[in-house]
Amino acid sequence: MRKLRLVMGGLTVLIAFLLAAVMACGGGEETGTPTAAEVEDQLQRMVLALEDLPSGVILAEERFVSNEESAVASEDREERLAMLEEWGRILGYDVTYQANPEVLEQVGLILVNSTASLYDSEEGASASFADAEQTARTTDWAALFDGAWGVEEEAMASPPLVDEMLWFRITARAAVGEGTEEQEFANDIAIFRHGRARGSLMVAWVVMDWGSSDFMQQLARAQAQHLMDALP
Secondary structure (H helix, E strand, C coil), X not given: XXXXXXXXXXXXXXXXXXXXXXXXXHCCCCCCCCCHHHHHHHHHCCCCCHHHCXXXXXXXXXXXECHHHHHCCCCCHHHHHHHHHHHCEEEEEEEEEEECHHHHHHHCEEEEEEEEEEECCHHHHHHHHHHHHHHHHHCCXXXXXXXXXXXXXXXXXXXXXXXXXXXXXXEEEECCCCCCCCEEEEEEEEEXXXXXXXXEEEEEEECCCCCHHHHHXXXXXXXXXXXXHHCC
C-alpha cells in the first residue's frame, strides 16, 4: 500500500503538466439566449459525475470558466479572448476527480478531468473543436513525460454518439517515487463536439493486467453520452 501511495503522489504531480495541455485543448443556427442558471445546469450535466466513477473517487476541484479565465493561460491573451468571443463561447465548466489508493489498486485509476463549454451556435462549437484538435495533434506529448521512456501514442476508436470526436491514448513507463518499481501508466485524452457543446476528458491511470483499459473506454463513452443527453 505504501508503494501505491508513492506511485499515486508521483504520478499526480506529473499529470498536473498534462492537465495544462488538455485545458489548452478545452479552453450555425442561432438559439434563444438561456439564463445563467440554465447554462450552468446544462454544463454540469455534460461532464462526468461521481456516479460515473468507482466508490472511493472524490471531487478534487470544480469551477465555471469564463472567456476571460480561459484566455489567461494563452501566450496572447487578447487574441485568444477575441477568438473565444468570435466563436460565441458562452461559458465553460471544469471538474477534476481523484482516486484513493484502494481505487488505484483495483482499477488503476488515478485522476479524471472532465470539461464542457457551450457556444451560441454549432458552427462556433465546431470551430472550437477544430482548434482543440489541432492543439492535441501538434502537442509534443512525449516531452511532457519527463523522466519516462517508451512513450507511445495510440489512436482509439471513437463511439458514434457525438458529432465530432478525437480520442487517443498515451502510454509510458517510469519509476515514480522513491522505492517504487517501474510501472506502465497511461493517459486517455478525448475531445468531443455535439451540437453547440464542446467537451474534453483526460483520464490518468496505471496500466493493470486486468480490464483497466475497458474501464477507461467506459468513461469516454459516458461523457459522450452525457453531451448527447444534454443536447439531444
